[in-house]
Amino acid sequence: MPINVQGDKEFNNVTSIQNKALRINLNENIYGTFAEIGAGQETVRNFFRAPNPTGTIAKTMSAYDKDFSDAIYGAEPAKRYVTEPRLKAMMAYETGLIEKRISRLKHPNKLFFSFANTVATIDWAKKYKGHGWIGIRFQTAPKEEYNEIIMHVQLHENKAAQQQISLGIMGVNLIYAAYYHHDDPKTLLKHLYDHLSPDKIEIDTINFTGPTFKDVDNRLMSLQLVRNGMTDAVMFAPSGNNVLPANVLYKKNILTLRGSFRPVTNVNISMYEKSLQMFMKEHEVERAATEVIFEMTLFNLKAEGDEIDEKDFLNRADLLCALGHTVMISNFQQYYKVVDYFAQFTSEQIGLTMGVTTLIDIFDDKYYKELSGGILEAFGILFARNVNIYLYPAKDEETGEILSTKNLRVNNNTRGLYNFFKQNDRIIDITDFEEQSLDINSRKIHEMILEGKSGWEEMLPETVTKLIKEKQMFTKK
Known part of the structure; x- marks a missing residue:
């Protein structure tokens, strides 16, 4: 018997939180548990x-005490409770329990779910803003394998009570969207912010799994x-799964390389390898304590x-993932914003690998007019911390001259600033490079691939060339 969890005329234009909860409650088939530990007990x-x-609530609980939580969901070896593994353990335990206690013979059409969150709200000293994991494990057909939507949120309001209210709203939005918008994940995402804004609560990681989301x-x-605009930056691992930036970057030395990677070329890989060698040697850091981010x-x-x-x-993402790299997508056009973002998670060394054209742009004051302090304010953020720029040279197309810090020309208004940072070794030339690689141009390579021409293959890493051909990437098909 088909179960109606799709839209209907009666509720199409009703979006209030009260009516979302009512619609779930009135659906005789949706039935599940709520487990909210820590501060998030509002959903x-x-x-x-x-x-x-x-009609909806089989059980609700809050194992606020850590010993009780361990007794129910299992001990946490690291004694950390606001984590993704804890959330998954909660949802798996609760759906297992409802399957065990509710007879399928008696309730053949029930769509079971377990909603859970584990959250720490802002502390009394306002030192920690608060964050949490929220998720739902649910069925869209009876006896179907469970689907999961798991997300991490950052809480930006200044009072714990306000954060709890926002968590409750997002929790209702998540449950409602899981049942009534699961067929369109992009729409589902947008409905998570019904009656909310990213200024209050920010989703910085989300993953969909299960048969409903197989594609x-x-x-x-x-x-x-x-x-x-739900977050400023996201990351995904070589596996393709989204990962929490805080988990990747926490207390790490960070080296980042920005580009279009359309496609990844030998120059990109040379920039990465040479700057990483210099970064580790100069700062005497271990590779295991260093994270490289392709942005x-x-x-x-x-x-x-x-x-x-x-x-x-996805073509670009597939290539970077195939090479084993962690990828960040951001809306940070200026580099000082990238540094400011990284500084949320680490006080260790930060390195920025870039080419000559990018460095010239950084020292162009026209890009900082929105700041009251102009370029000085931006550079106060960019270079205030342990930040170095590793500069990969370029070849002047007209003269053939190799451009580096020794001969490049920056904006006259900022030449003094440039000289100061160069003389203080905050801008460092990458000198170990192959001159012939400077002739490689990713835009021209992309055009060659698009037009079906040959000759581009040797300008890319072997793995990249093979993948482009196998999957017919960057073609007109």
Whole structure:
């Protein structure tokens, strides 16, 4: 018997939190548990306040005490409770329990779910803003394998009570969207912010799994978070799964390389390898304590106009993942914003690998007019911490001259600043390079691939060339 969890005329234009909870409560098939530990105990309250909560709520609980939580969901070896593994353990335990206790013979059409969150809100001293993991494990057909939507949120309001209210709203939005918008994950994402804004609560990681989402690429969901203004930056691992930036960057030395990577060329890899060697040697840091991030901005991803070609984005992502790299997508056009973002997670060394054209742009004061302190304010952020720039040379197309810090020309208004940072070894030339590699141009390579020409293969890493041919990437097909 088909179970109606799709839209209907009666509720199409009703979006209030109260009516979302009511619609769930009135659906005789949706039935599950709520487990909210830590500070996030507000979601189920919305369902209790709506009529007919017995139609939805099998059980609600809050194992606030850590010993009780361990006794129910298992001990946490690291004694950390606001984590993704804890959230998954909660949801798996609760759905297992409901399957065990509710008879399928008696309730053949039930769609079971377990909603859970584990959250720490802002502390009394306002030192820690608060964050948490929120998720739902749910069925869209009886006896179906479970689907999961798991996300991490940053809490930006200044009072714990306000953060709890926002968590409750987002929890209702998540449950409602899981059942009534699961067929369109992009729309689902947008509805998570009904009656909310990213100024209050920020989603910086989300992953969809299960049979309903078998065709969903979580990297595209990451991209949507940034495009929709739900967060400033997202990351995904070589596996393709979205990862929490804080987990990747926490107390790490960070080296980042920005580019369009359309496609990844031998120059990109040379920049990465040479700057990493210099970074580790100069700062005497271990590779295990260093994270290398390949960054693409929304601007990098826009091939033409304001639109982003998702297939083109996935081509680039596939290439970087195949090479084993962690990728960050951001809306940070200026580099000082990248440094400021990284500084949330680490006080260790930060390195920026870039080419000559990019460095010239950094010292152009026209890019900082929105700041009251102009370029000085931006550089106060960019160079205030342990930040070095590793400069890969370029070849002047007209003269053939190799451009480096020794002979490049920056904006006259900022030449003094440039000389100061260069003389203080904050801008360092990469000298170990192959001159012939400077003739490689990714835009020309892309055009050659698009037009079906040969001769580009040797300008790319072997793995990249093989993948482009196997998957017919960057073609007109």
